Amino acid sequence: MDVKAFEIIEHNNPKNREMKDISSPDDEIVKVESILERSPPNPKSLIAILQDLQTEYNYLPEHMLILVAERLGLPLSQVYRVATFYNAFSLEPKGKHLISVCLGTACHVRGAPRIVERLQDVLRIEVGQTTPDRKFTLQTVNCLGACALGPLIVIDGKYYGRMTSTKIEKVLKSCE
Amino acid sequence: MSERIADHVQLQRWREKIIASQDPKQVCIAVCCGTGCSASGAGEVMAAFEEELQKQGLGSKIATRTTGCHGFCERGPLVVIYPKKIFYQRVRVKDVPEIVTETIRRDNIIERLLYVDPTSGKRIVYEAQVPFYRYQKRLIFGKNGLIDPTKITDYIALGGYSALAKVISEMAPDDIISEIKKSGLRGRGGAGFPTGQKWEICRKEKGDVKYIICNGDEGDPGAFMDRSLLEGNPHSVLEGMVIGAYAIGAVEGYIYIRNEYPLAVKNFTIALEQAREWGFLGYNILGSGFSFDVELIRGAGAFVCGEETGLIASIEGRTGEPRPRPPYPAQKGLWGKPTNINNVKTWANVPLIINKGAEWYRKIGTETSKGTMIFSLVGKINNTGLVEVPMGITLRDMVYKIGGGIPEGKKFKAVQTGGPSGGCIPESLIDLPIDYEELTKVGSMMGSGGMIVMDEDTCMVDTAKYFLSFTKEESCGKCTPCREGIDRMHYILSEITAGRGKVGDIELLQELADYVRKASLCALGGTAPNPVLTTIRYFRDEYEAHIKDKKCPAGVCKALIQYCIDPDKCNGCGLCFQSCPQGAISGELKRPHSIDQEKCSKCGICLESCKFNAVIVR
Numbered sequence: 001m002d003v004k005a006f007e008i009i010e011h012n013n014p015k016n017r018e019m020k021d022i023s024s025p026d027d028e029i030v031k032v033e034s035i036l037e038r039s040p041p042n043p044k045s046l047i048a049i050l051q052d053l054q055t056e057y058n059y060l061p062e063h064m065l066i067l068v069a070e071r072l073g074l075p076l077s078q079v080y081r082v083a084t085f086y087n088a089f090s091l092e093p094k095g096k097h098l099i100s101v102c103l104g105t106a107c108h109v110r111g112a113p114r115i116v117e118r119l120q121d122v123l124r125i126e127v128g129q130t131t132p133d134r135k136f137t138l139q140t141v142n143c144l145g146a147c148a149l150g151p152l153i154v155i156d157g158k159y160y161g162r163m164t165s166t167k168i169e170k171v172l173k174s175c176e
Numbered sequence: 177m178s179e180r181i182a183d184h185v186q187l188q189r190w191r192e193k194i195i196a197s198q199d200p201k202q203v204c205i206a207v208c209c210g211t212g213c214s215a216s217g218a219g220e221v222m223a224a225f226e227e228e229l230q231k232q233g234l235g236s237k238i239a240t241r242t243t244g245c246h247g248f249c250e251r252g253p254l255v256v257i258y259p260k261k262i263f264y265q266r267v268r269v270k271d272v273p274e275i276v277t278e279t280i281r282r283d284n285i286i287e288r289l290l291y292v293d294p295t296s297g298k299r300i301v302y303e304a305q306v307p308f309y310r311y312q313k314r315l316i317f318g319k320n321g322l323i324d325p326t327k328i329t330d331y332i333a334l335g336g337y338s339a340l341a342k343v344i345s346e347m348a349p350d351d352i353i354s355e356i357k358k359s360g361l362r363g364r365g366g367a368g369f370p371t372g373q374k375w376e377i378c379r380k381e382k383g384d385v386k387y388i389i390c391n392g393d394e395g396d397p398g399a400f401m402d403r404s405l406l407e408g409n410p411h412s413v414l415e416g417m418v419i420g421a422y423a424i425g426a427v428e429g430y431i432y433i434r435n436e437y438p439l440a441v442k443n444f445t446i447a448l449e450q451a452r453e454w455g456f457l458g459y460n461i462l463g464s465g466f467s468f469d470v471e472l473i474r475g476a477g478a479f480v481c482g483e484e485t486g487l488i489a490s491i492e493g494r495t496g497e498p499r500p501r502p503p504y505p506a507q508k509g510l511w512g513k514p515t516n517i518n519n520v521k522t523w524a525n526v527p528l529i530i531n532k533g534a535e536w537y538r539k540i541g542t543e544t545s546k547g548t549m550i551f552s553l554v555g556k557i558n559n560t561g562l563v564e565v566p567m568g569i570t571l572r573d574m575v576y577k578i579g580g581g582i583p584e585g586k587k588f589k590a591v592q593t594g595g596p597s598g599g600c601i602p603e604s605l606i607d608l609p610i611d612y613e614e615l616t617k618v619g620s621m622m623g624s625g626g627m628i629v630m631d632e633d634t635c636m637v638d639t640a641k642y643f644l645s646f647t648k649e650e651s652c653g654k655c656t657p658c659r660e661g662i663d664r665m666h667y668i669l670s671e672i673t674a675g676r677g678k679v680g681d682i683e684l685l686q687e688l689a690d691y692v693r694k695a696s697l698c699a700l701g702g703t704a705p706n707p708v709l710t711t712i713r714y715f716r717d718e719y720e721a722h723i724k725d726k727k728c729p730a731g732v733c734k735a736l737i738q739y740c741i742d743p744d745k746c747n748g749c750g751l752c753f754q755s756c757p758q759g760a761i762s763g764e765l766k767r768p769h770s771i772d773q774e775k776c777s778k779c780g781i782c783l784e785s786c787k788f789n790a791v792i793v794r
Binding site: 043044047048050051078081082085086087088089103104105108110111114117118121141142143147149150152159165166 | 211212215216249250252394395396397398399400403435436437473474476477478479490491492493494495496552554555556560561592595626628630634639642643646650652755757777779780781784785
């Protein structure tokens with residue numbers, strides 16, 4: 001697909017129109033193109049390209065999956081399959097702040113499930129969801145390997161170790 | 177611009193030059209910047225040291241070193257001051273000026289920052305004397321504290337790439353394989369297949385294109401030693417890979433690292449560039465005529481990709497679904513070519529064996545399991561961290577001598593090894609020597625080395641449910657026994673923990689476990705029932721308490737417990753009253769409070785907030 005075709009998809013995508021306040025379509029094309037150029041255009045690169053797009057946009061918009069499929073000469077179904085198989089990818093946009101609760105075994109035995117429940121109560125969302133104001137997304141991860149700090153939550157890359165249910169509201173306030 | 181090293185003689189000359197440029201009396205402040213310490217603020221501590229040294233005019237005299245993980249994550253951020261190896265723990269930014277003024281300038285020890293041995297109450301000055309380190313044998317992991325992982329010269333100074341130089345100048349590929357076979361090295365990824373034999377099968381396979389892969393998709397929850405090696409000493413893994421490729425006759429290698437490990441990805445990428453630049457990788461390695469290169473692949477978060485055929489599918493850009501074996505990867509692997517896959521730690525053992533010899537290596541460990549193993553000792557344990565011990569050490573020594581026992585004087589209950597594929601080992605087996613066979617005998621397995629300690633407050637039914645919810649999520653869904661079988665077992669366990677367990681559930685679980693174990697396509701399903709089977713085997717009374725008495729003896733399963741206030745201990749301070757999100761607590765100030773069970777959501781906040789241990793779980 002050439003840049004022109006990409007622009008049309010870009011223009012017709014309602015999700016994308018919402019994103020205009022973040023970056024103009026022109027900027028986005030340049031960015032996406034530069035991400036695609038990082039990896040050789042063959043099917044082997046699929047996961048690496050999706051990872052880079054996910055890092056840049058926090059999710060994988062439909063029109064980007066279409067573009068990637070065209071570029072790599074893959075059926076869209078296969079791109080979709082990979083995008084939904086791996087935990088690293090999300091097809092839904094995420095909130096401004098990403099909260100990851102570690103559910104590794106060490107955190108589990110130290111009471112991580114209580115932390116998840118408390119976060120769900122305070123944010124009024126379930127794991128995997130984003131608050132209606134798009135401020136917070138709550139997710140759980142299998143193990144962050146910082147077991148000495150468990151139970152552990154990570155908000156936007158910052159670690160909050162030895163968490164207790166009582167500390168949660170304070171930590172959330174500090175992010176706002 | 178550096179020059180590529182042409183042969184082993186040049187390498188030796190370069191090493192001597194690096195060592196000669198180093199002053200053994202040089203004072204160096206080494207700050208552990210592994211993920212654990214970084215999460216505790218090690219990066220800020222390092223920056224503070226650099227600033228303070230400049231401020232005090234010591235910038236040019238005192239060296240600093242950002243190192244990989246030292247292992248003692250519990251006491252991070254860790255600072256070691258060389259050459260004396262003064263060991264400071266839980267160092268904060270505010271401690272930095274004092275360390276520079278007192279310890280660096282005046283040679284005084286700051287008592288406050290020393291580690292206190294909880295058993296003797298003594299303060300310990302030097303790293304090697306800390307009990308956590310004293311009982312270890314840190315052959316693979318020990319160099320982490322001595323090198324800056326981004327500097328190849330640090331690795332070279334400690335003998336790095338000498339094993340590669342040795343095999344290239346002195347050994348034929350078959351000699352290398354027989355040396356590895358003789359050493360008794362077995363796969364450190366968990367299954368324990370003899371490494372030399374694996375290499376030999378791949379070498380003997382016909383074909384001009386062969387691949388090797390380093391499996392760094394460390395997915396077991398509670399295990400992080402592969403990451404720490406990749407972050408802290410990436411060249412040791414890479415050197416092992418190049419030696420393996422030379423022995424097997426591979427032209428290309430891949431290293432698959434979890435995307436959740438950004439620092440490991442970064443440090444290994446740097447190592448690859450340096451190795452190429454200096455001639456340890458790429459065309460005509462060390463002038464041998466042998467060419468080999470490695471590509472780094474980032475995993476995308478799927479536990480099943482740790483399985484060999486799943487990993488291969490993922491490298492090929494597809495979903496990581498395992499396929500039936502045979503053909504084994506050694507016969508038909510990546511892109512259909514013969515492929516040898518080993519775990520990160522297995523590769524890191526290779527240079528050690530080549531340097532020190534198989535005879536030396538064989539002396540460490542037990543009859544069937546040679547060498548050392550790196551465990552992550554985590555959970556309800558005082559000294560959380562990474563521990564490298566000779567095979568055959570007992571669980572008791574791990575938990576009490578190295579781990580420092582259970583926090584808050586609680587009672588030890590079990591150790592879980594082998595991640596979601598392993599099992600729970602009860603207190604009655606605490607004198608079990610740890611090796612591949614012994615762990616399998618008791619129903620668990622070595623796995624990649626996770627060792628999770630559980631105390632009296634851990635519910636074993638809940639633990640089994642936890643592991644099954646993990647494997648249920650991570651099952652790729654390709655084969656029915658794994659996909660449906662684990663789901664049904666998880667459902668039964670959920671019913672039991674919700675107080676809806678029925679007589680006969682235990683037997684049903686055992687029956688299902690047997691089907692899942694025998695009929696699943698790959699090891700994920702094949703071993704997923706282990707946590708259930710071992711907890712039933714050793715903690716059947718807990719299952720029965722849940723099913724028959726509708727009680728959770730450990731006080732974990734919400735549906736089976738009640739939070740209550742002990743009127744004798746409650747002094748009516750009102751803290752729990754203020755913190756209860758449900759408004760379920762009432763009482764007059766300075767009078768014992770009580771909890772309305774109708775309103776209580778069992779969130780446990782009252783238990784956490786009470787300073788007088790008056791909130792009890794029944």
